[in-house]
Amino acid sequence: MDIVSDVGSILICIDLAMFLHFNKSIAALKMKDPSQQPSVQVSTLEKVTRRLGHLGIMLILCGWIVPKL
Incomplete structure (x- = not known):
C-alpha cells in the first residue's frame, strides 16, 4: 500500500x-x-494532468485511509 500512496x-x-x-x-x-484579455483555453495536456491529480488523490485515500479502517 505504500507504493500506491507514493504513486x-x-x-x-x-x-x-x-x-x-x-x-x-x-x-x-x-x-x-x-x-486584451485572452480567452483561457485549457489544453489537453492540462486536462490529462488534472485527471491524473484526481487519480493521485484517490490512490492516496486508498493507500492510507482504507487500510486503517
Whole structure:
C-alpha cells in the first residue's frame, strides 16, 4: 500500500507543476497586453494532468485511509 500512496503523491506533484506552469504563462500573457484579455483555453495536456491529480488523490485515500479502517 505504500507504493500506491507514493504513486499518488507523484501524480499530485505532476498535476501541481503543470497547474503552476499554466498559471505562470497566463500571467505573462496578461502582463504583455492587459487591455486584451485572452480567452483561457485549457489544453489537453492540462486536462490529462488534472485527471491524473484526481487519480493521485484517490490512490492516496486508498493507500492510507482504507487500510486503517
